[in-house]
Amino acid sequence: MADVALRNVVKRFDEVDAVRDINLAILDKEFVVLVGPSGCGKSTTLRMIAGLEEVTSGDIAIGGEVVNDVPPKDRDIAMVFQNYALYPHMTVFENMSFGLKLRRVPKPEIRARVEKAAKILDIMELLERRPKQLSGGQRQRVAMGRAIVRNPKVFLFDEPLSNLDAKLRVQMRTEIKRVHQQVKTTTVYVTHDQVEAMTLADRVVVMNAGRIEQVGPPHDLYHRPKTRFVAGFIGSPAMNFLPARLEQNGAGLMLRLSQELLLPVPGGHAERYRSASGKDLIFGLRPEHITEPRGEGRNPNCEFTAVLDVVEPMGMETMVFFTINGTEICARVEPSAAGAPAQPMRLYANLNHMHLIDPATDLVL
């Protein structure tokens, strides 16, 4: 059990900065997910923690000890790889016990530890099989088992579910969370799937272009994104963005989205945005906050009519798409209320959840 600290960590490959000066403190027993698009530096960061990549500058500490020059085997970490990386010529038992054998753990203890991990992962009956006789999900369990038996200070997961089909991915996600609740080892998990990040993490680290955009609990990131990137990356379907302008209207503020569409900014937000009035901004609102008119205390002035382009029934809800000033907007409505394509539909924008972004800095105001 240990905390992990990254201080001013930089990684440069030749002339490319893969990771640019990141600082991150991961607490003991915490489950932290690094999430971001391809090439954002999340895997490189994980590999630096593992010791598989050298740090160009800065420090990485595990359990308070700087490990920059400590080889991977002495960092007391275990890693689960995207493609499992099981030893093909060994049985499941041998795969799981390999690390313990190299560390000269006594045989009876090896057996006990492997069996304990196998029970946690429900792979007892697979112990004598070889990797090629296993399904993708089973291989992933064995890879996790190999990590668990070592009882390391830190678990590192590098996109462990990317190779699984959608159904199995959801199942294994729950499994990983259950295992973490049982063994409570500090975990750093890398994924490009924001749903995985939201469901698994105690804290999510959103990375982009080698930098950390925002760190916080999933709920925080979802409701209080600090940058346009985070606002757009977290949440599915993604947040709607629309060029907008704030206009003074007596004591209140109005949000102009198009020639015809002028919505009142809720009183609670007006103070916060007053200084931005008159500026060109980007307005952000999640699809779930554009609905058919519903709710008791809604402002009737926030209702508008749009001609639908596409209607996507999802079962529990229906996504409707329309355009404002040429920009496509997605709204999430009750299936019974959804209109038909090419037909007008009355919609309501709940501006209590609105975000305004300064296009010059991409920061959320």
Add this chain to the structure above:
Amino acid sequence: MTALVSAQPGLAVGASLKRNRRWALITSYVFLVLFAIFFLIPPYYMIITSLKTDAEVAHLATNPWIIANGPTLEQYRLLFTGTDFLIYFKNTIVVTLCVVAITMVVSVLAAFSLSRMRFWGSGILATGIFLTYLVPDTLLFIPLFQIVRGLGLLNSYWSMVLVYPTLTVPFCTWIMIGYFQSIPKELDEAALIDGAGHMQMLLKIFIPVALPGIIAATIFAFTVSWAAFVYPIAFLFSADQQVLTVGTVTSLIKADVYKWGMLMAGALVAAAPPLIVYAFLMDYYIAGLTAGATKG
């Protein structure tokens, strides 16, 4: 009616596919049989000749494709008792075993370091090793003669143990580099994290996983070493140091006298070990051990 109409073209396509397949099979069999006959005629001729008496071989009127006077093992008896064939055989075994061992140790270690330990110039070195293989032994034997003489190993089969690896090591290293590179990088990373050093990684992960490649390289080293001709004919003179390839030829062809029966018997006996090695190792060779290492 509609169903009938739409079914007709399907039927026609099915029938023509079947016919195509039959023709493809017939053609394959015809060529395979021709190919097999073409390559089996020489061994057949060798076996037949080795089972004849000298008199029958020399008799111009008899049919060379059959044994007219009954088969005899006389040629084999003479070969084993009347010539130094068994000495050549023993020398060849010693040389080949040593060469295979040296080759495999050197090339596995070289390939591992060239494919996995990133160091300055490793790419150029890997290409350089392959380039040395392109220099033929007919060019190399003259400078090598000087070296072997300098070492005092002229006319000793131990010189073969020294010079054959110049042929085998580059090629085997090249094969092994390819095999090692096909092993997913995550496998060494997993081993590194599990606590393996480079040597443990090589012995416990790379060699078992790359076994088909190692066996392919072993077969190659064995074949080259067993069948080499230029170096022994250049460096070995006396019968007690001679190896099979050159020994059989020099002792059984005296000026224009060819002892055909014994030559054929000797060639057959000499060809047996490579045949056995191939037959025994082929199963390993084909087994795809890397299946299941990663996704797929």
